[in-house]
Amino acid sequence: MCDWIPSLKRAALALVIVATGLMPALARADDRTFRLSVPDALIETGLMKHLLPRFSLKTGVRIELVPEATEAEITLSSGKGRPVFSDSKTTWHLRLHAQDHAGAARFADWLNSEVGQRTLTSFEVDGTAHYTLPDAVEEIDGAVQFEGNAVRGRALSVRHCGRCHVVSEDNRMNAIGSTPSFFVLRAMSDWDVRFQSFYALNPHPAFTQIAEVTKPFPIHQPPPIIPVEITLDDLEAILAYVSDVAPADLGAPLVHQ
Known part of the structure; x- marks a missing residue:
């Protein structure tokens, strides 16, 4: 009469085992996204649109912006925390609330890294650098x-890239002359x-897709040329190559926009 009870117990045990097996995967998924609380005043400058895509492109970690005083793994504010950058009126501080969140911790470390600091100080408003580093406004070397x-x-x-740019001595004669070489x-x-x-950066958005970063091309705006389709690992490899490329000797310091 109660033969179904052992079967029910076995089914329940199986569910527990499956759920337990899924927990590490779910934890890894959670580490790939976190919430960042930022005041409206900081968002309105455009800094977040400049900063966050570059971090996500580098790491694959996505950031959800939430309003000030909202529960979040990281807070950027003018209050307590580690000073990370300054404008003419305010020094902005970072507080990492979730010390065990790998994605959030990585963002905190990135903001303090050389690349993160370069990204911060390269942000401009009306052609002028808007932010400096606390107690260190000189250029990072x-x-x-x-x-x-x-x-x-x-x-x-x-x-x-060689379709348009000279990327090495080997393709010097196959690129478009009006595009800058590597x-x-x-x-x-920068x-x-x-x-x-x-x-x-134009014209790349019209024909570039980076897996898990860029949005698909609009149906009504297909790419004008064969698209460039790469992954974050591909981009990291390209960056490693470019870092080894010898800079052109242009004489006087290069002025650019």
Whole structure:
């Protein structure tokens, strides 16, 4: 009469085992997104649109902006926390509330890294740098390093970028003369920021897709040429290659917009 009870127990045990097995995967998924609480005054400057896509492009971690005083893994405010950047009126502080959240911790570390600081200080409003680093307004020096495979990055650069840019001595005669070479781009002080965010700089958005980062092309606006389709790992490899490219000797300091 109660033969179904052992079967029910076995089914329940199986569900527990399955759920337990899924927990690490769910935890990993949670580590790929977190909430960032930011005041409206900071959002209105446009800094978040400049900053967050570049971090997500680099790491694959997505950030959800939430209003001030909302529960979040990280808070940017003028109150308590670690000072990370300043404008003419305010020093902005970061508080990491979720110390065990890998994605949030990575963002906090990135903001304090050389690449993160370059990204912050390269943000401009009306052509003028808007933010400086607390107690350190001078330009950041030192070589930027990337973890990708530079050999693979060279091959990817030739395949995807070489249609327009001179990316090495081998394709010098096959590129479009009006586009800057990798050697010239490498000579710019913010070359690393430019390459990390190239997908957002014209004309690239019209034909570039980065997996899990960019939105699909609108149906009514197909790419005008064969699209460039790469992954974050591909981009990391390209960045590693470009970091090894010798900057062009342009004589006087390069002035650019």
